Amino acid sequence: MNPSRMVLNPLFLAVTLALSAQAGLAAETGNTRKATKLDTTEVNATAAADPRFPAIAREIEDGRVQTGKKSTEIRLDEQAPVVNNALRETLIRLPGLLLSEQQIPGHFNVNYRGLGDPHESEFVSFLENGVPIASDWFGYPTLYYLPSMERVRKVTFLRGGSGLLYGPQVGPSVNFQMRAPAMDEHFEARTRHVGGADGLYATYNELSGGQGDLGWLVALDRRQFDGERDNEDSEVTGLNATLNWRQGDTGTWRLDLSGYDSESGEAGRMPNSFYEADPLLTTQPFNRLWIERRQLTLGTEQSISDLFRINATAWYATQDRYSRRTPRFLPGNLTPNLLASFDRQEFESFGVDARATLDWGDNHTITFGSTGYVDDSPREQRTSTVLIAPSGETLRFAQERETEYLAVFAENVFRFDRWSVIPALRVERLTLGIDETLRAPGLRRDAIDDRFTQTVPLLGLGLTHDWHEQGLQFYANASQAYRPMRFDDVGNPTANLGLGNDPDVADALNLEAGLRGQPVAGLFFDVSVFQIDFEDKLENFIVPGTTDIERVNSGDARHRGLELAGEYDFLHDDGDQSLKLHGSVALLDARITASQTASLVGKTPSYAPDHVVKLGLQYDWQQRLKIGLTGTLVDEHYWQDSNQGTGTGVFAIAAEIPAYQVFDLSAEYRLLPNLSLLGGISNLADKQYYSRVRSDGLEPAAGRRGHLGFEFRFD
Numbered sequence: 001m002n003p004s005r006m007v008l009n010p011l012f013l014a015v016t017l018a019l020s021a022q023a024g025l026a027a028e029t030g031n032t033r034k035a036t037k038l039d040t041t042e043v044n045a046t047a048a049a050d051p052r053f054p055a056i057a058r059e060i061e062d063g064r065v066q067t068g069k070k071s072t073e074i075r076l077d078e079q080a081p082v083v084n085n086a087l088r089e090t091l092i093r094l095p096g097l098l099l100s101e102q103q104i105p106g107h108f109n110v111n112y113r114g115l116g117d118p119h120e121s122e123f124v125s126f127l128e129n130g131v132p133i134a135s136d137w138f139g140y141p142t143l144y145y146l147p148s149m150e151r152v153r154k155v156t157f158l159r160g161g162s163g164l165l166y167g168p169q170v171g172p173s174v175n176f177q178m179r180a181p182a183m184d185e186h187f188e189a190r191t192r193h194v195g196g197a198d199g200l201y202a203t204y205n206e207l208s209g210g211q212g213d214l215g216w217l218v219a220l221d222r223r224q225f226d227g228e229r230d231n232e233d234s235e236v237t238g239l240n241a242t243l244n245w246r247q248g249d250t251g252t253w254r255l256d257l258s259g260y261d262s263e264s265g266e267a268g269r270m271p272n273s274f275y276e277a278d279p280l281l282t283t284q285p286f287n288r289l290w291i292e293r294r295q296l297t298l299g300t301e302q303s304i305s306d307l308f309r310i311n312a313t314a315w316y317a318t319q320d321r322y323s324r325r326t327p328r329f330l331p332g333n334l335t336p337n338l339l340a341s342f343d344r345q346e347f348e349s350f351g352v353d354a355r356a357t358l359d360w361g362d363n364h365t366i367t368f369g370s371t372g373y374v375d376d377s378p379r380e381q382r383t384s385t386v387l388i389a390p391s392g393e394t395l396r397f398a399q400e401r402e403t404e405y406l407a408v409f410a411e412n413v414f415r416f417d418r419w420s421v422i423p424a425l426r427v428e429r430l431t432l433g434i435d436e437t438l439r440a441p442g443l444r445r446d447a448i449d450d451r452f453t454q455t456v457p458l459l460g461l462g463l464t465h466d467w468h469e470q471g472l473q474f475y476a477n478a479s480q481a482y483r484p485m486r487f488d489d490v491g492n493p494t495a496n497l498g499l500g501n502d503p504d505v506a507d508a509l510n511l512e513a514g515l516r517g518q519p520v521a522g523l524f525f526d527v528s529v530f531q532i533d534f535e536d537k538l539e540n541f542i543v544p545g546t547t548d549i550e551r552v553n554s555g556d557a558r559h560r561g562l563e564l565a566g567e568y569d570f571l572h573d574d575g576d577q578s579l580k581l582h583g584s585v586a587l588l589d590a591r592i593t594a595s596q597t598a599s600l601v602g603k604t605p606s607y608a609p610d611h612v613v614k615l616g617l618q619y620d621w622q623q624r625l626k627i628g629l630t631g632t633l634v635d636e637h638y639w640q641d642s643n644q645g646t647g648t649g650v651f652a653i654a655a656e657i658p659a660y661q662v663f664d665l666s667a668e669y670r671l672l673p674n675l676s677l678l679g680g681i682s683n684l685a686d687k688q689y690y691s692r693v694r695s696d697g698l699e700p701a702a703g704r705r706g707h708l709g710f711e712f713r714f715d
Helices: 003-007 010-020 162-166 272-277 487-491
Strands: 071-074 097-099 110-112 125-128 152-158 173-178 188-196 200-211 214-225 234-247 251-265 288-303 308-325 340-360 364-376 379-384 394-416 419-438 449-467 472-483 506-517 523-542 549-569 577-595 611-621 625-634 660-672 675-682 690-694 697-700 705-714
Touching: 125 162, 162 173, 162 419, 162 449, 162 472, 200 705, 272 697, 394 487, 419 487, 449 487
Parallel strands: 125 173
Antiparallel strands: 071 152, 097 110, 152 173, 188 200, 188 705, 200 214, 214 234, 234 251, 251 288, 288 308, 308 340, 340 364, 340 379, 364 394, 379 394, 394 419, 419 449, 449 472, 472 506, 506 523, 523 549, 549 577, 577 611, 611 625, 625 660, 660 675, 675 705, 690 697
């Protein structure tokens, strides 16, 4: 990366002037009327939402400045229940997030505003209580784990400046904030059991209690189903234990221990002609994916004084990703001499994040801190002629991989009457190391033994202006971000890499301005316009005159559009019931503006539909009856940057993913004080569609499915 391009620009000048003004502002005399400062922390209590705008993130939470950024915050208990971790229903109130659907929970595929392939969610930061849950935060930022949605208290969705809070990412962040055990509460228990189509059985079980300054919670969830196609079965088991300790009146401590295991069949993708003839066809009957994850997290919040607070988190995580893969073939047409490949990637990581929050001067707040992260990630691949073998007997390649990362950052909220100005600075240093202990056969290059280091400064500037009487707020944000190199960018184990294979990071500038508020009772809206300039994207490039592959910074893209979200409660004056209509429209105009492949210039980036619309109607009567009807409408879009299909004849894969509309229904009725009935139908109209395509074909989405169940609570 060229540091001058990232720093020497108007954003750098604005941030520098704002930060340098801090010393003088610390001596303010307070002649102007103070701006309203929202609560920045609440030790011993659950963090409260902004009382004016409950649908956005708090101004400052856990040492993270969220004001001046576009944000959405949802509470899952305000909608009809999510069963079987259904992501489409979980994300229905998060505008613009595009779900590339598959029927198994082996991994999860999400993107936003056309920023990259959604495969394994590499362009969205997913976190649990502020801790990254990707396999390797940098070298392999893939999503193979999600927490049980029954444990989630709220979801915070940040755009633009999220990279200044959580580290490198040109896309947004999605933070699942988990429920904490209540202290001074008697014993409570709940058990949920749901059955449904395709052999679905899902159960969630929780025990919790507290005494004095201690609170504890233990949760066990299990989900299994057979799937619509052969070899599309899945089993998921999650176990979590949480302990909360209240340290007098000055702080809290939280300890989380979690385990997660999943096994999924992968029925395989297919060309369009196969899908049209039989969408239930299985093309890879032997493919399996196994995930094991363990994590220990310790966090604390300390109130040093009325003006100074510290938030710190340390975590240790391990993950084992193991897969068995075979080439695609048709039933009854098993090709001779096939090999099964067994790929194992292990991850052992440790991270620390520490942040301080200081209220200073007349009415200002600064946050600063540091994040460190290390990961050891060995990878090996074996092969076998036995397609259903549990492991391979022939070692094909092996690599020892490591990640080292350190970031320091500061962000200040200057408050002047109705205005807030929020400059931010973050400096990151990342090193990836690869030691190839066994090179794959057939490669001409030497075995890789190298380290790759990059240092990146990032700047951001946020603004807000409040019209308190009208219940409105203007916000704007300009923030830099980047996408770091990955393990495969610098050391692909199966490719002949060019001698100069050391790509730079891809960088981005996010610009957004909008208006949000609650101008009348029962109504909330948020509308904004945005532009993202994404430069030096990484792509494969064939070295001229050879078959060698080089990962190069190949070109730029521009993503701009409008995003509108709103919610209205038709019964806001009725204390016993509510009827909320919520919806969002994300309009996108994305273009590739420069590329080493000239034919790509002017094309639309992959997975960048012109519109993503989400709608919902939620009814709640006395917390006894909840009914939710939701819909997702997605425009047609391309699955690769060339905007072209691949293959010929019956093996052709169409260039576009057709537009689709899918609706879901969910309900809960509390029949007795301790007994609730659950029910729902996903894909209500039984729409036949697909939203996930890769170079080997498309993956059918699930048809109509129903489920019924019950939940029993004891308290």
